[in-house]
Amino acid sequence: MTVLLPEPGVRWPSDVEAAVYFTCAEALQNATKHGRAGRIEIRLDATTDAVFFLVHDDGAGFDPTWDGRGTGLRGMRDRVEAVGGVLQVSSAPGRGTTVSGQVPLPGTAS
Numbered sequence: 001m002t003v004l005l006p007e008p009g010v011r012w013p014s015d016v017e018a019a020v021y022f023t024c025a026e027a028l029q030n031a032t033k034h035g036r037a038g039r040i041e042i043r044l045d046a047t048t049d050a051v052f053f054l055v056h057d058d059g060a061g062f063d064p065t066w067d068g069r070g071t072g073l074r075g076m077r078d079r080v081e082a083v084g085g086v087l088q089v090s091s092a093p094g095r096g097t098t099v100s101g102q103v104p105l106p107g108t109a110s
Helices: 014-033 071-082
Strands: 002-004 040-046 050-057 086-091 097-104
Touching: 014 040, 014 050, 014 071, 014 097, 071 086, 071 097
Parallel strands: 002 040
Antiparallel strands: 040 050, 050 097, 086 097
16 A cells, blocks of 8 residues: 655644545555455645645446445535545546545635
């Protein structure tokens, strides 16, 4: 697993941290439980305006247009949107999955 993080000691508002943390944790769980990924990359970055995150795996992938998914993807989207953010999910059978997004920092527009 590769994890790329911003400068140590950087803290964001607790609701932003929680949204990013739990979304990345859910994506990581999905990659190992459902995707059977062999390699997972997690990236976090921030500007003065927003926090950006990405979880990419080389797992089984899935058809993102299929409506029979569980509540995991919906929960991730709801959590990120609740703090004004945007979530993207890109996947295809046999091609892994990428969950990425951005959450604006308070006092900034997205």
